[in-house]
Amino acid sequence: MRPDLRPLLLDPARTARLTGLADLDPALVADDFAAPGVAAELARADVLFTFWGCPPLTPEVLAGAPRLRAVVHAAGSVRGFVTDACWERGIALSSAADANALPVAEYALAMILLANKRALAARDRYRAVRGQVSWQHEYREAGNFRRAVGIVGASRTGRRVIALLAPHDMELLVHDPYLSAEDARALGVEPVGLDELCERCDVVSLHAPALPETRHLIDERRLGLMPDGATLVNTARGALVDTGALTRELTGGRLNAVLDVTEPEILPPGSPLYDLDNVVLTPHIAGSLGGELHRMADSALDELERLARGRPFAHPVVRERFAHSA
The missing domain is CATH 3.40.50.720 (NAD(P)-binding Rossmann-like Domain)
Incomplete structure (x- = not known):
């Protein structure tokens, strides 16, 4: 993931949970698999815990990760980094798309309700006239x-x-x-x-x-x-x-x-x-923002715990639906 995003995604409590579930160095955050020090860790990795900014898992990258068996993505779409090589290797994939869907849906709901109510137009009109008009007549089609x-x-x-x-x-x-x-x-x-x-x-x-x-x-x-x-x-x-x-x-x-x-x-x-x-x-804020990132982190940590206990993912990414999903 992008190194600057780690503290936004994983606060101290969630970092502690992560280190309790897996053997890892929380300070090692890679957005380039060819960077110094990353290759050695990749070679012994069983799982990748990923987020926005994960580079593509190309055949060359996977060749340097012979033990890799799963990717737990703490965000929505995995299209930016999953390649055919992942499916060919049989790597299990999970994403926090369900967790990210909620704030997007909340944003859409709010905007749909406000749009039908003509709230923004009424705000601008009220600001312009600075006084009383017949709102029921002016917005008779609203609601x-x-x-x-x-x-x-x-x-x-x-x-x-x-x-x-x-x-x-x-x-x-x-x-x-x-x-x-x-x-x-x-x-x-x-x-x-x-x-x-x-x-x-x-x-x-x-x-x-x-x-x-x-x-x-x-x-x-x-x-x-x-x-x-x-x-x-x-x-x-x-x-x-x-x-x-x-x-x-x-x-x-x-x-x-x-x-x-x-x-x-x-x-x-x-x-x-x-x-x-x-x-x-708005600047792409409908999805998880601020504290909402922690919902995705929790979802990914739950998935990592399932993996550690030998249980299947609750939110798997499957090849059969990949071609038609976001």
């Missing part, structure tokens, strides 16, 4: 009662969002090509095609993985299907949306957006998205 919310991707996070929205009196639509009719019934959602979801929903919230087939899933045509005043919420990956097409819609004022991720990940300084009143732009 969450019976609003249609579309979830794109019944992923871990997507399902968390569905569960958090369940107590609210809303119409929940889901698009996911891998969601069965039985699972949709169990979730209490209506499965629909993506075009229909865009046409019918007041808020469209993205929770699909970034794959070649999902690049620009929300393109100019589908943005055009969204009703006037609808809101797009993206807490997944920026590549799911055609940024140019979205910028044009937002600049024209027809749509609203909540963007925690963009393409590129950091927008150029001249992007109008920084300044538009109908855009909430």
Whole structure:
């Protein structure tokens, strides 16, 4: 992992638990497997405890780790470092994706509720007029009662969002090509095609993985299907949306957006998205932040304890689902 992140992930209590579960030097934090002193430790490692910034586990790296049998990842996606060589070696993989899904879902829930309530627009309007207007008349279309919310991707996070929205009196639509009719019934959602979801929903919230087939899933045509005043919420990956097409819609004022991720990940300084009143732009904070990192650390430490006791992972990463997961 990146060395500067270790104290954020592992406070003294969690570091103590880690050293109680495994034989390791907590001061040895590697973000380069070729760095001095790392190769010798890698050669005798049974397990890697990883986090953001882990370099790829290439065949060459694995050749230098003949004892390695498991990787416990204290964050969500493992796509940045897992290679085919890991599967070929039969290395067991675990991730804290379930733990990370919760804060993302909480962020999405908050933004969906605020978007339907027109809270940010009302804030700006109230600030501008500095006095009393007929809010009930001005925002007669606002509110969450019976609003249609579309979830794109019944992923871990997507399902968390569905569960958090369940107590609210809303119409929940889901698009996911891998969601069965039985699972949709169990979730209490209506499965629909993506075009229909865009046409019918007041808020469209993205929770699909970034794959070649999902690049620009929300393109100019589908943005055009969204009703006037609808809101797009993206807490997944920026590549799911055609940024140019979205910028044009937002600049024209027809749509609203909540963007925690963009393409590129950091927008150029001249992007109008920084300044538009109908855009909430945040710097990829929906996922675990601050004290929420400890939830992921706890999940990973639980997995390490299971491994030490000869028990299977509770949150394994399996090859069969890897191609379609984040």
